[in-house]
Amino acid sequence: WPVGDGSFIDGTAPTLVTALAPGSAIAAGYSHTCALKQDGTVACWGSNGTGQLGDGSGTIQLMPTTVSGLTGATAITAGFAHTCAVKQDGTAVCWGYNYKGQLGDNTNTTRLTPTPVSGLTGATAITAGDNHTCAREQDATVACWGYNVSGQLGDNTTTDRSTATPVIGIDGTTAINSGGTHTCARIQDGTVTCWGNNQFGQLGDNTTTNRLTPTPVAGLNGTTAITAGDSHTCALQPRNTIYCWGLNDNGQLGDGTTTNRLTPTLVAPL
Numbered sequence: 001w002p003v004g005d006g007s008f009i010d011g012t013a014p015t016l017v018t019a020l021a022p023g024s025a026i027a028a029g030y031s032h033t034c035a036l037k038q039d040g041t042v043a044c045w046g047s048n049g050t051g052q053l054g055d056g057s058g059t060i061q062l063m064p065t066t067v068s069g070l071t072g073a074t075a076i077t078a079g080f081a082h083t084c085a086v087k088q089d090g091t092a093v094c095w096g097y098n099y100k101g102q103l104g105d106n107t108n109t110t111r112l113t114p115t116p117v118s119g120l121t122g123a124t125a126i127t128a129g130d131n132h133t134c135a136r137e138q139d140a141t142v143a144c145w146g147y148n149v150s151g152q153l154g155d156n157t158t159t160d161r162s163t164a165t166p167v168i169g170i171d172g173t174t175a176i177n178s179g180g181t182h183t184c185a186r187i188q189d190g191t192v193t194c195w196g197n198n199q200f201g202q203l204g205d206n207t208t209t210n211r212l213t214p215t216p217v218a219g220l221n222g223t224t225a226i227t228a229g230d231s232h233t234c235a236l237q238p239r240n241t242i243y244c245w246g247l248n249d250n251g252q253l254g255d256g257t258t259t260n261r262l263t264p265t266l267v268a269p270l
Contacts, residue, residue: 017045017064029078030129036076040065042085050081058112067095068113079128085114086126092117092135100131101162108162114190117145117162129178129196130230135164136176138232139209142185143168150181150213152196158212161243165194169213171227179228185214190222192235200231202246208262217245217262235264242267 017035017260025036032046032053034131043064044053051058054067067085075086082096082103093114101108106119117123122138132146132153143164144153151158154167167183170193175186182196193214194203201208206218215249217235220243225236232253234247243264244253251258254267 005020005103019027023148026074027078027111028081031081031131032078032081034067034076034083035077036073037084038070040074040088042070042076042140043075044083050097050110052078052081052083054083054095054113056112059183060161066253069139070114075124077126077128077133080130081132082125082128082130082131082133084133086115086123086135090120090122090124090125090128090138094133097131102128102131102133102242103135104124104145104164106163106206119143120164125176127176127178127183129183130180132178132181132183134152134176134178135184136173137170137186140141140188141171142173142175142183144183150197150210151182154183154195154213156212168213175226177228177233179233180230182228182231182233184217184226184228186226186235188221190220190224192217192220192223194233197231200247200260202228202231202233204233204245204262204264206262220257220264234267 023035023037035043045061045064055065056068064158072088073085078169084094085260086092095111095114098110105115106118123135134144145161146161153167156168173185183195195211195214198210205239222238223235234244245264248260255265
């Protein structure tokens with residue numbers, strides 16, 4: 001898919017994205033990419049079959065294209081085929097694929113341009129999984145919406161939600177990150193909690209049981225950052241050590257094996 005250089009040629013080395021002014025953040029979905037620019041606007045490029053570029057066209061774009069009508073953005077995230085942004089006023093907007101309510105506008109209608117998320121007024125950060133989305137709010141709680149088959153919305157159900165729904169039993173969050181069908185949060189005390197799909201141990205609680213509400217990751221303290229892949233999760237620890245857990249079929253846990261891990265496992269020294 002287009003890498004933003006105006007062609008369909010696969011990039012086997014870093015390729016400069018043309019016509020893009022200095023940016024402050026970037027987010028990649030399955031086959032599209034978006035950049036948050038310093039002026040609070042957003043530009044996207046790549047696949048656009050479900051409107052995930054937000055330019056109102058539904059047409060593949062080979063170069064960065066401005067998201068229609070969006071200003072004052074402070075954070076962005078990209079899911080499988082949808083995109084969302086937080087704005088300066090604490091609201092959030094989303095666009096693209098909406099079959100499971102992942103745009104949060106109380107419909108299942110795909111949107112080609114940014115649409116406000118219902119019931120969200122104090123957002124400070126946002127993260128998207130394949131077909132769900134979560135936001136951290138000013139009071140350090142979390143709300144999620146969209147697909148919920150594995151409990152990835154954290155509301156103690158497996159019911160899809162088309163508006164922002166509070167995650168049960170979580171506060172004091174400092175960061176959030178979603179994988180394909182799971183979500184994790186860093187807590188102020190440096191611990192990590194996760195919920196949703198746990199087929200490969202990506203929740204890190206020493207089980208393969210899906211969790212419908214936040215569940216502490218075993219043995220993690222002092223965490224400074226978290227990130228989630230489709231079915232694995234990693235955390236940055238003091239002294240720049242990294243621990244990962246979950247699916248490891250391609251060595252994505254970095255421990256020198258291809259063995260899945262149900263609890264945090266130290267990445268081989270970098």
